[in-house]
Amino acid sequence: MSKSLSIGLQAQQVLLPDGWATDVAIYWDAQGVISDVRTSHVDPELEQAHGPVVPGMINVHSHAFQRTIVGRTHSFTSPTDDFWTWREVMYQHLSTIGPHDMERIATELYVEMIRAGYTSVCEFHYVHCDPEGNLYPDPDAMSIAILNAAETSGIGLTLLPVFYQFGGFGEKELQLHQNRFVLSLGDYCDLITRLRDRTNGNPGLAIGYAPHSLRAVNARGIHQLLDHRNANAPTSPVHIHVAEQVREVEECMAVLGKRPIEYLFDKAPVDEHWCLIHATHSSQEELSLVASSGATIGLCPTTEADLGDGVFPLANFLELGGSVAIGSDSNICVSPFEELRLLDYIQRVRLQKRNVEGITSAIGAGTRRYLQTLFGGCQAAGRPLGQVKKGYLADLLVLNSQHPQLRDKSSDEQFNTVVYSSDSAALSSVIIRGKKC
Ligand SMILES: [Zn+2]
Structure with a gap:
């Protein structure tokens, strides 16, 4: 049911352990383990996320x-x-x-x-x-x-x-x-x-x-x-x-x-x-x-x-x-x-x-x-999960910024909308170990 993303994902906003970061390129290896995370960096080779990205x-x-x-x-x-x-x-x-x-x-x-x-x-x-x-x-x-x-x-x-x-x-x-x-x-x-x-x-x-x-x-x-x-x-x-x-x-x-x-x-x-x-x-x-x-x-x-x-x-x-x-x-x-x-x-x-x-x-x-x-x-x-960070698994949720409830909101407002008011319809994709499910 899953398809591989080539090497990673480019997102305008990603939720890192200390808060939201802008223009983030996330790279992972063939096993879906994150190999690099670059902030304030745009890589045109990567697939573009349709909204803010948070760890699964x-x-x-x-x-x-x-x-x-x-x-x-x-x-x-x-x-x-x-x-x-x-x-x-x-x-x-x-x-x-x-x-x-x-x-x-x-x-x-x-x-x-x-x-x-x-x-x-x-x-x-x-x-x-x-x-x-x-x-x-x-x-x-x-x-x-x-x-x-x-x-x-x-x-x-x-x-x-x-x-x-x-x-x-x-x-x-x-x-x-x-x-x-x-x-x-x-x-x-x-x-x-x-x-x-x-x-x-x-x-x-x-x-x-x-x-x-x-x-x-x-x-x-x-x-x-x-x-x-x-x-x-x-x-x-x-x-x-x-x-x-x-x-x-x-x-x-x-x-x-x-x-x-x-x-x-x-x-x-x-x-x-x-x-x-x-x-x-x-x-x-x-x-x-x-x-x-x-x-x-x-x-x-x-x-x-x-x-x-x-x-x-x-x-x-x-x-x-x-x-x-x-x-x-x-x-x-x-x-x-x-x-x-x-x-x-x-x-x-x-x-x-x-x-x-x-x-x-x-x-x-x-x-x-x-x-x-x-x-x-x-x-x-007991596994390396939950952080968008080198060495952790590329398990990610991508929000759908075009969802009617999320449109015209900041990344944090979008995610709080999902937590308090929406459901999985507001997710554009779920990625597990680098593969879109
Ligand atoms: Zn129980």
Whole structure:
């Protein structure tokens, strides 16, 4: 679906890490890695962009298969329907999905993501076994389905095979549908090794580690997983769900004696390679722990809103210098701009103020929020992404300056229009590793 641009792109305005630059020539090599960026420079040999250029967004958290339950989980059957009853419906639907379905669903989803402005995704992939909980004849079948989907669609991928041991805090027995998620430690590490061998040298792919949550993995399991990582790929990303629901925090305190993030930091050397997904219910002390560690918090605004999770204390975390990213999680929404919009609006409503962080800036709030979550996403993806800079991937969005909503506006006004008011119709093209998608 993609066609190569010869060597690069010429743009009147490009969003660099420190703001907008004028007359920028971007060059890349055959693998789509940026080889040079020249500002105040016009190269007539390069294709001309039709509008301002920004780095493509990273989707830091996705469960691809959940795209198919959108619309099937919105009929409430009880006054107390919640995250946990939603999860039951999701589990039941999952029982019908095999490797071919997974590849088709993920391919279609990733094409949607690209059109919407995501150029990379971190897939938190926990369905490894068949519906009876047995390994497939090819034990890597479900992971390969995701890799194939990334290759067919063209999206960059950090694949995070999930380690899952228990059905709840206190090493609870697994529920029926959870058998599909479980691999022995040996099988899990072998899977990681084979996937890494398979993807080595491909700048569009990376493999990371994902203990599912403190509900599903005990401290010993996390240590064993980290032992494998430290011996083989010590800087690879580690993602974990944490503190999404109040009930989860209460159960963690009852069984483990501490709040989830507090417990995690007590048991694991969390650093900038980690990404904590949700962290919705974090105390101020826990926010400080995360911010000082350099770890990123992966926020999934539309999913967290759909599931009634709660509101993350964003302003407090950012004030501590914390790193945040956005993810589509259940894929009820596949648009980075809608995620950013909801993220910002929920905070404004909660705090009853427009300027959430109370800071002024030469660039608009939408551009600033985009860059902020982009950098967090890059860090969590463990690949050279998110900057128009030598050595980084040429993953770019080109805005369409002729779109009725963007016409006669400055580059920053155009991009803020996209973030707060428009959608992918305002993009003229999406480029991934130097190829137009
Ligand atoms: Zn998730």
